[in-house]
Amino acid sequence: MDVIELELLAKCIQGDLDAFGVLINKYSIQVYNTLHRILGNEEDAQDVSQEVFIKIYKNMHTFKGKSEFSTWLYRITINCAKDFNKKKKIDLLIDDTKDIEQEFSYEKSSNPEAAIEEVEKRELVLKELMKLKKNQRMIIVLRDIQGLSYEEISKVLSISIGTVKSRINRARIQLRQALLETPFDFKKGGH
Amino acid sequence: MDCKRCNELISDNIDNKISNWDKEEMDKHLKSCRKCSNNFRITKEIVDSLNQLEEVKPPQDFSANVIKEIKTGKGNKKMSFKRFLSYAAVLVCGVFVTAIVLQWPFSKNDYYSSDTMAMQEESAYRTMGDLNGAEITEDKLDSDLGITDGGEMSYNNVFDRDKIIYHGDINLDVKDSEKASKDIRDYIEAQGGFIENSYSNKSDENRNEPYTNHSYIVFRVPASKFNQTMEKLKEFGEETSTNINSTNVSTQYRDIESEKQSLEIQEDRLLNYLKEAKKVEDMITIESELNRVRTNLNRLNTELTNYDRLIDYSNITVNLRESKTLTTTIKSPFGQLIENISKGFISSINLLLQSIAFIIVLTFRLIPFLVILLPIAWVIKKYVLKR
The missing domain is CATH 1.20.5 (Single alpha-helices involved in coiled-coils or other helix-helix interfaces)
Structure with a gap:
């Protein structure tokens, strides 16, 4: 953690809302992105992100600086996502891919044909990701989308590195098997 | 290396979490096994796609919204x-x-509700002067006795209807206290009753007070005509308050009677001894003893007659108040309004208190159920909701 961030956090703990605004701007993409991928839609991602930052603000004093701030933030993000899922009591099997389609629509129109295939692939991967079990999806989001290290994941989810390893492996196998059943031809080999 | 082991290591390989030895072994296997090499390639492609996903950005005003919140x-x-x-x-x-x-706890069977019922009955008869109230009191006394004496005596023995002393108080507003008191005296005499005490006070006519003359009469009527008389007295003026109470003296009465009987037996015996006595000294001793017994007997007889008199003739006190502004003609609704308000207020408070008591009792009643229900709820929460 650098000195500037430590100073920023100290101000936030004192209740400085301006400083907290800066903190939000710095980390909102991380939180929002994670939640968007886990929850599967913008609306819920926004609501829960807001909840995460309010929780952060209220519990700022409990952050002891032993771990990285971003790790702590991820932990709260994941907990809020779990709470939200519990509350909604839905498995979040996203049937409509509206969000995903919208997201890729501009790429379809502006890129040459070679890219279309790539876009189509990402779309499918994302769709199948949403069909995974919550725990598996969570670990894939943290590892492959947010790019956290195994050590970080083990801290965020409070599980051992061995468990992280095996869970990632299982989730990836699951995702691969699901994608092999889709019309997209993964089998044909390299481009 | 077999396919199973290879499959396990694919993920580790992609993330470079694999030992050099394993990596070499795996490369060898991938070259020979088409299926595993395909799996490896596809997994790598998936991970790459996920890595390259566009970042989604929160709305512009996100930070401002959180601060506002x-x-x-x-x-x-x-x-x-x-x-x-x-x-x-x-x-x-x-x-x-x-x-x-x-079962709903406000039913008659329950503790506090039965108390309030009794209270209501009592207050109803006090305020309204309803003569049926006397009967309620009797019943109440009856049950009270039943409780104190336990199950030793049978119902009918415990409650001796004849040994009850009734006492009534009635306050009346009248136009003319002299006329009213005369009418009442006449009526009492016609009923076979008699005046015990009477008093009347005449105040200065010139002083302008709402109540001027007042008087009271204490009289006795035969107990059988008590209720009838109380009812009739209300017709002599405007009733402001009525109070009836009754005292059950059956137990005391019975005690005196049995004491009297034993003294009588003692007296008979002493008389027999006296007849057979030969010595003068004996005679004197017996005589003095007999004297003591007879004195006691007399005292008891007097007590019994007193009780009999009190029981046979009920005591009624009538207070007469002469009112210049008698309200028989125009009845103001506001007096009742305030009374109604206070009644409503009190009953609401009672209901509230009852509810609170009910909730407290219920909480404790629920504890045994909670012991069973809480673990079930916990299990449901843990395994069903979490899925």
């Missing part, structure tokens, strides 16, 4: 209200279920 404290309240609602719903359901299972 923190300032107003709105977000927090929303959640706690929801939580409160769910707790409230559970509580209400619990109350209803328990009420059905354990």
Whole structure:
């Protein structure tokens, strides 16, 4: 953690809302992105992100600086996502891919044909990701989308590195098997 | 290396979490096994796609919204209200279920409700002067005795209807106290009663007070005509208050009677001894003893006659108050209004207190159920909701 961030956090703990605004701007993409991928839609991602930052603000004093701030933030993000899922009591099997389609629509129109295939692939991967079990999806989001290290994941989810390893492996196998059943031809080999 | 082991290591390989030895072994296997090499390639492709995903950005005003939310404290309240609602719903359901299972506690069988019923009956008869009230008191005394004497005596023995002393008080507003008191005396005499005490006071005519002359009469009427007389007295003026009370003296009466009987037996014996006595000294001793017994007997007889008199003739006190502004003509509704308000207020408070007591009792009644229900709820929460 650098000195500037430590100073920023100290101000936030004192209740400085301006400083907290800066903190939000710095980390909102991380939180929002994670939640968007886990929850599967913008609306819920926004609501829960807001909840995460309010929780952060209220519990700022409990952050002891032993771990990285971003790790702590991820932990709260994941907990809020779990709470939200519990509350909604839905498995979040996203049937409509509206969000995903919208997201890729501009790429379809502006890129040459070679890219279309790539876009189509990402779309499918994302769709199948949403069909995974919550725990598996969570670990894939943290590892492959947010790019956290195994050590970080083990801290965020409070599980051992061995468990992280095996869970990632299982989730990836699951995702691969699901994608092999889709019309997209993964089998044909390299481009 | 077999395919199974290879499959396990694919993920580790992609993330470079694999030992050099394993990596070499795996490369060898991938060259020879088409299936595994395909799996490896596809997994790598998937991971790459995920790595290359576009970042989604939160809306522009996200930070401002969060700050606003923190300032107003709105977000927090929303959640706690929801939580409160769910707790409230559970509580209400619990109350209803328990009420059905354990019967509604405001039924007659329950502790506090029966008390209030009795209180209501009592106060009703006091305020309204309803003569049926006397009967309620009798019943009450009856049950009281039944409790204190335990199950030793049978119902009929405990309650001797004849050994009850009635006492009535009645306050009346009248136009002319002299005329009213004369009418009352006439009526009492016609009933076979008699005046015990009477008093009247005439105040200065010139002083302008709402109540000027007043008088009171204490009289006795035969107990059989007590209720009838009390009812009739209300017709002589405007009743302001009535009070009837009764004392059950059956026990005392019985005690005196039995004491009297034993003294009589003693007296008979002493008389026999006296007849057979030969010595003068003996005679004197017996005589003095006989004297003591007879004195006691006389005392008891007097007590019994006193009781009999009190029982046979009920005591009624009539207070007469001469009122210049007698309200028989125009009845103001406001007096009753205030009374009604206070009645309503009191009954509401009573209901509230009863409810609180009910909830407290219910909480304790529920504890045994909670012991069973809480683990079940916990299991449901843990395994069903989490899925």
